[in-house]
Amino acid sequence: MTYLNNLIKKMDPQAIHYQGISKQELGKIRALATSALPKAYEEFLLAMGKEMSRKDQSHPGFLTGIDVFYQYIPQLKSLASALLKEDESKLTLSNDDFVFYSSQGGDFVFFKLTEGPNPPVYYYREDDQQLSFKKISDSFSDFLEKYYDAETVIF
Secondary structure, eight states, X not given: OOSSHHHHHHHTTTTEEEEOOOXXXXXXXXHHSSSOOOHHHHHHHHHHSSEEEESSTTSOOSSTTOBOSTTTHHHHHXXXXXXXXXXXXSOOOOTTEEEEEESTTSXXXXXXXXXXXXXXEEXXXXXXXXXXXXXXXXXXXXXXXXXXXXXXXXX
């Protein structure tokens, strides 16, 4: 691990079960992208991109109920594009944008495939009348850590 070491160190003592995807499944996700996936995102997928749950019901979990896992990834970009259209937003997603997160269909998070191995992360929320996508983190790994820590409001 290169990019997710800090996150995994925080998660392992907690009661969180996570499972990564297979190399074959990673190949299917790579095929969705117009260029190479960022290394940090591939690490996430291989370490915990299949599923995540609580071992202990007293722990709130991490990414519980969020569409970030393997089964959801193929449709996330089309759902995000539909949300922009439904919202009558002037914003559009480019071929370079890879949507990796959606919450209840009302917002989405993405990175640009060409912004390096650990790219910045951008956000859109339904009905916010945004004039541009909001940059919410300087890197994918930082986004995950901030989300896990919940110490700052990132949305």
